[in-house]
Amino acid sequence: MSTAAESDWPSHFPADCPPDDANALDGNVYMLVETDPPTPKDTECAMDRGSHPNKPSCVRAALSCARSRDHLEELQREVPRLRRHVVAVAALGPEHGKIKQTGREDHYSMWMRAKYLHIGHTLFKVHP
Numbered sequence: 001m002s003t004a005a006e007s008d009w010p011s012h013f014p015a016d017c018p019p020d021d022a023n024a025l026d027g028n029v030y031m032l033v034e035t036d037p038p039t040p041k042d043t044e045c046a047m048d049r050g051s052h053p054n055k056p057s058c059v060r061a062a063l064s065c066a067r068s069r070d071h072l073e074e075l076q077r078e079v080p081r082l083r084r085h086v087v088a089v090a091a092l093g094p095e096h097g098k099i100k101q102t103g104r105e106d107h108y109s110m111w112m113r114a115k116y117l118h119i120g121h122t123l124f125k126v127h128p
Contacts, residue, residue, distance in 0.1 A: 010061075010114045012047060017058040018111035024094035029110060030066045032075065032085040036126040042088070043112075043120040059102055062109035063120070069127075071106035088124035096123070 009017065033042035046052040046060040053060075066072050069087050076082050097112040112120050 008113045008115075009111065010117050013061045013111065014057045017061050018098040019058060019100060022098035022100040022109075022111065025092040025096045025099050025110070026094060027091065028067070028089050029092050029099065029108075030069050030072055030087055030089050031063065031124055032072050032082055033088045033121075033124065033126065034085055036086055036088075038088050038121040038124045038126070040118070040121050042124070043117070059109050062102075062111050065099070065108050065110045066106055067108060068106065074106075086126050089127045090123040090125070092123065 043063055045063055072087050096116050097110060099108050099110045102109040
């Protein structure tokens with residue numbers, strides 16, 4: 001397995017991003033999105049949105065996601081601002097980037113390679 005060149009990652013990623021202990025993407029990844037179909041706004045990271053300033057910069061550069069739909073449905077019930085969002089899924093592989101469990105047990109951070117980040121929203125499909 002070859003390692004990705006530093007240039008494979010978006011220029012806004014901090015030097016330590018993605019972290020060495022992140023795993024290659026492999027399988028379904030779920031995200032909450034605002035629209036069906038998802039738009040580029042749905043794949044903005046916390047850094048883009050100016051949110052979560054107290055979190056590590058590498059986590060702020062990642063996309064929040066889950067490995068199961070159940071976790072996102074639970075979040076929708078718990079967080080009023082997420083109730084109008086919908087669950088989208090994408091089948092992703094190592095070529096798309098890396099993933100690591102961060103925060104809560106079911107929360108993951110996903111770092112997409114530069115060539116996929118700008119089209120990342122097109123990889124996700126809303127699943128009823």
